[in-house]
Amino acid sequence: MRRRTFLAIGATVGTVAGLAGYRSRSDNSDPVIPYAPVGDERLERRDSRARGRLVDFYTAVPSGHGSGRGLPVCIVLHGASKTAADYPELGLGRFLTDSVRRGNAPFVLAGATGDRLAWRPHAGDDPQRMVHEEIPRWCAERGFDTSRIVLLGWSMGGYGSLLLAEAYPGFARAVVALSPAVRESDEIFRSAGRLRGTKVGLWCGRQDGLLGDVRALAEALPEPPAAGSFSDGRHNFGYWSRCLPAGMDFVSEALRR
DSSP, X not given: OHHHHHHHTTTTHHHHHHHHBOOOOTTSOSXXXXXXXXXXXXXXEEEETTTTEEEEEEEEOOTTSXXXXXXXEEEEEOOTTOOGGGHHHHTHHHHHHHHHHTTOOOOEEEEEOOTTSTTSOBTTBOHHHIIIIIHXXXXXXXXXXXXXXXXXXXXXXXXXXXXXXXXXXXXXXXXXXXXXXXXXTSHHHHTGGGGTTSEEEEEEETTOTTHHHHHHHHHHSSSOOSEEEEESOOSSHHHHHHHHHHHXXXXXXXXXX
């Protein structure tokens, strides 16, 4: 029953994306990016003490909402093949404006480069602490409402989002995990109980090698997934771009006061 309910949620992901943007090639490998303007979108360099280096810090405000002051925050964690510097090219700012134009309450996106450490500490480099401590501080400096935070990530970033939510219960109201790079033997499963009270949205393509593990995670969660779907798609941004409209819907609802 839980699985049937989960699969029914977000069943119109492909339709929504097709209406909002342009259609990709028949193999669905190309991203589907909405026809929507970019608002205040910035890419800055910040000194991360947690990581011991300068990092790219990305923010986006939906078009028509000025500097975004007072808006809640969705922190974006990238996968292994991208960094925060790639977010503008991926069209994240356009997805954000499209979300508002479809009637969702506005929020801002923020994220920084975590490199390929799976968002875990390694040899004095701690991207997880950067997300938990520094990104909220940088966002507060911009006037964003950091009392309301959601995490969103794909692949390695989906894993990192779940790991962070388990490490700091209550830090995020919800997690959007697109094809998270989880395995049944890893700590995400061992600490799944710590996600109780945190809404989780899970998406994964049927042609993705991680499908079995993500399905198992859906069953292992202490509460059924609050959003998501298992639809046709591979482990690439072509698939994730078709999931993002539904993911943004979920983010906006989770961030409501």
